[in-house]
Amino acid sequence: MPRLVFEKTGDSIWISHLDLMRVFQRAFRRAGLLLKHSQGFNPRAIVSIALPLSVGVESSCELLDFELEQPEPVTPERLNAVLPQGIRVLDVLENGRKLKELTHLRARVTLTYDHGVPEHAAECIRTLFRRESLVLEKRSKKGVSQVDILPMIAKLEVLQADDDTIVLDAAVCAQNPSLNPQQLAAAVECYLPELTPDTVTIRREEVLDTEGRIFR
Amino acid sequence: MNEQLRRILPLVQKPARYVGGEYGQVIKKKEDVRLRVAFCFPDTYEIGMSNIGMRILYGIMNEMDGVWCERVFAPWGDMEAQMRQAQLPLYALESQDPIRDFDLVAFTIGYEMSYTNILNMLDLAGIPLYARERSGLHGIVFAGGVCAVNPEPLADFIDFFSIGEGEEMTPEILRLYERAKAEDWTKERFLRAVAQIEGVYVPSLYEHRYGEDGTLAEIIPLDGAPEKVTKRIIKDLDQAYYPAKTMVPSTEIVHDRTNLEVFRGCIRGCRFCQAGFCYRPVRPRNADTLYRQAVEALEYSGNHEINLSSLSTSDYKQLEPLADRLMDYCEANKINLSLPSLRADNFSRELMLKVQRLRKSSLTFAPEAGTQRLRDAINKNVTEEEILTTCANAFSGGWNSVKLYFMLGLPTETDEDVLGIADLVWKIIQTWKECAVNRKRGLSINLATAFFVPKPFTPFQWEAQITPAEYMRRVRLLQGALHSKSVDYRYHGSDLSYLEAVLARGDRRLGDVLAYAVRHGARLDGWDEYFDNDIWMEAFAACGVDPAFYAQRTYQKDEVLPWQTIDVGVRPSFLWRERELAYASQTTPDCRTHCSGCGANQLEGGVICDA
Known part of the structure; x- marks a missing residue:
């Protein structure tokens, strides 16, 4: 199935996953491309976006699978001319790899401190993630459970970017189980409350396979 | 993006509605713009963006050289709380600039219960509520939309109203404003001049005097303002x-x-x-x-x-x-x-x-009344036979759900009319039993009743509304007469429709009530989650205004009506004749069958009514 690689930046980060599917369904029509529709009483254009992104998170590596009624070559330019601000197609692949081979994602979590990064903060955070286990509460439909997030972190670098920001550059599990990069900030807030940042911004940077290669 | 905004968006529901950036929005270079208009819809983004009138005027204003019109909607309660806490003033979606920096602030008003949103939005923008508190040309507030046909409850807050269809009038207003801005006019001079544009009503140029019985005694136009303001239409x-x-x-x-x-x-x-x-x-x-x-x-x-x-x-x-x-x-x-x-x-x-x-x-009918007599009185020219025939056709064609809309409290309504609704529902169920192609799928009837609100410029503009208690009695009477599990009955709340009646037929004395209600938390009144009747009752008491005077009183034939400066084309004498026909349960044929001479074809110096 053909696959788009697109980025979601600026104000478009506030568009929810469901709304984003509608945005693309319309954008394809605007580009004069009729998507294949589901059968049945209420036919729907088939698009599928891998790994739903949380509202408010930026990304430069989103994947959308689609199928056209009449297959024809699609260029990024054709869709970019009709997409809303902040959503930009980077690449179109004729055939994407199987999604189950997508295992990890790289994310950049930026912690901002309005009054400057507290002393030794980077060191404290590094130490925190070197513990034997790091248990956080996870809320799901089934209720609250305790989850150790450390096994789901494949790589983590903590750097102080400037006087006000600390960056967590991480590779985390993307599927079965998955770790929302938001949890990295949550761990800091839970275990090091004195290092609770004023704002947290997250950017999904790349999706990877088990070998750590870029997944497309 | 504005850093304050970026910080609060993660804390609110559906943040996408607060940032703009949609495909097709108009962005202009600020150096090319001489006039900025904040076009406000006094309800949520989801409601306002569904409004075709707003899209028409947005397009027309933005086609004008040097004009940039941007959209503004009422934030939901969670967003409003965050904005107030962060001291983030109300902004327009396209530029995310505060609207208090705009030249003109425009509202489109389609529903009385959004009046508090208008005031609340002004307050959130940091713009003084009362027109008299705003001096100078900058930040003049004007409004249009169907509710503008009775502008009086908002007369204290809105500098001027545009009455009727805005396609031609709005550019005329904007061009005049541009000239006023270039020539540095005073606000007073601009208002006197804009009042000369056909269809523009400037409330401060009319003095309303009240008689001893509390009704209006006289309306006096000042400074050369026209005696009548006639609505504009597109020919x-x-x-x-x-x-x-x-x-x-x-x-x-x-x-x-x-x-x-x-x-x-x-x-x-x-x-x-x-x-x-x-x-x-x-x-x-x-x-x-x-x-x-x-x-x-x-x-x-x-x-x-x-x-x-x-x-x-x-x-x-x-x-x-x-x-x-x-x-x-x-x-x-x-x-x-x-x-x-x-x-x-x-x-x-x-x-x-x-x-x-x-x-x-879905199959939807709005018979509005349960008996033929009452349907004739309201001139809803649909018969029971027609409804049942259509239902029979639909059921045999595979339909199995019907929506039915009625009103309770219509003039001349009796208990027999109320029970007639249940009777009609029963007959629809029988029809379904006879005609349904697949009875296993069952029938679903969604029945809704609204509380009749007398509105200006209708034959019922003089009528009293029944009390909320009487309305609820009729609701229960109907409820008790519905026996089928196929029927899902819903009714409009009585308090909200009572207030709607007060505001619909209100006069200028309601201005202080509105301001009081907003200052004490009234907003988003059209939403059950936010409507709080107690605030309103407190506001009426505090301002010494009796709501029943507006809603539950029969206005007299020769009474000076608050909205009578406005002329929508239909003659008052026609409306009165229609009222008398209603009381005689006599119908008036539709305009295609026979022209009844309402007068609307005299608008704009004569226009073809292609009924």
Whole structure:
């Protein structure tokens, strides 16, 4: 199935996953491309976006699978001319790899401190993630459970970017189980409350396979 | 993005509605802009973006050289709380600039219960509520929309109103403002000048004097303001602007589809319906124009649904040929065509089957009253036989759900009329039992009753509304007479409709009540989550205003009505005659059958009413 690689930046980060599917369904029509529709009483254009992104998170590596009624070559330019601000197609692949081979994602979590990064903060955070286990509460439909997030972190670098920001550059599990990069900030807030940042911004940077290669 | 905004967005529901950036929004270079307009819709993004009038005027203003019109909506309660806490003033979506920096602030008002949103939005913007507290040309506030036909409850807050259709009037107003700004006029000079534009009403140029009994004694125009302000209309809709290239929301809105306005006005003359009288005369668009606009709008937006809108779409003369052509296009492109407002009396089986080819829409009737006598009194010219025949057709065609809309508290209504609703529902159930093709799927009847609100410029504008307690008694009477499990009965709240009646027929003395209510937390009154009747009752008490005086009093024939400076084209004598016919339970034929001489064809120096 053909696959788009697109980025979601600026104000478009506030568009929810469901709304984003509608945005693309319309954008394809605007580009004069009729998507294949589901059968049945209420036919729907088939698009599928891998790994739903949380509202408010930026990304430069989103994947959308689609199928056209009449297959024809699609260029990024054709869709970019009709997409809303902040959503930009980077690449179109004729055939994407199987999604189950997508295992990890790289994310950049930026912690901002309005009054400057507290002393030794980077060191404290590094130490925190070197513990034997790091248990956080996870809320799901089934209720609250305790989850150790450390096994789901494949790589983590903590750097102080400037006087006000600390960056967590991480590779985390993307599927079965998955770790929302938001949890990295949550761990800091839970275990090091004195290092609770004023704002947290997250950017999904790349999706990877088990070998750590870029997944497309 | 504004850093303050970025920080609060993660804390609110559906943040996408607060940032703009949609496909089709208009962005202009600030150095090319001489006049900035904040176009405010006093309800949520989801409601406002569904409004075709707003899209029309947004397009028209932005087509003007040097003018940049941006959108503003009422934030939901969670967002408002965050904005107030962060001291983030109300901003326009396109530029995210605070609207207090704009030249003009415009509101479109379609519903009385959004009046508090107007005031709350001004407050959130940091703009003084009362017009008299705002001096100078900067930040003049004006308003239009159907509620502007009785502008008086808002007279204290809005500098001027534009009455009627805004396509031509709005650019005239903006050009005058541009000149005033260039020549550095005072606000007073501008208001006197704008009052000379046909269709513009400047409330501060009219003195309202009250008599000892509390009713209006006299309305005195000042400074050369016209005695009557006549609503503006567009004579030829085929030449009128249609927003084919209009914004496509990135988040779901209420009516998420292309809207094709097939005609303006209504041939029907239902006596309770404000729109039916205020939007006269009937002016259709040609089917060829509509087809072209439909295709253009669908291709531009990528919408997969299109709606033919008007007050009564099945009365559109060229409906069949238009629907046929559109259906072919829609089928080929997998687009859903919906035809709402279909009336029982001319909803043909043929048309129904055509629509069904694409998607089964629901079957909706608004008989409004339960007995023929009362339907005749309100001039809702639909008979029980027509409703049952249409239902029989629909049930045998596979439909199994019906929506029914009625009103309680209509003038002359008795318990027999209320019980007549239950009787009609029972007959529909019997019809279904006889005609249903698949009885296993069951029947679902959604029955809703609204509380009648007398509105200005209708034959019922003089009528008293029944009390909320009496309305609730009738609701329970009806409830007790419904026995089938197939019926889901819902009714409008009594308190809200009571307030709606107060505001609809109100005068200037309600201004302080509105300001009090807003300062004590009233907003989003149209939403159950926020409506708080206690605030309103406290506001009436604090301001010494009796709400019953406006809602539950019969206005006299010779009484000076607060809204009588406005002329919507339909003569008051016509309305009074219609009122008398209502009391005699006599119908008036629709305008296509016979012109009853309402007067609306005299607008704009004479216009063809193509009923």
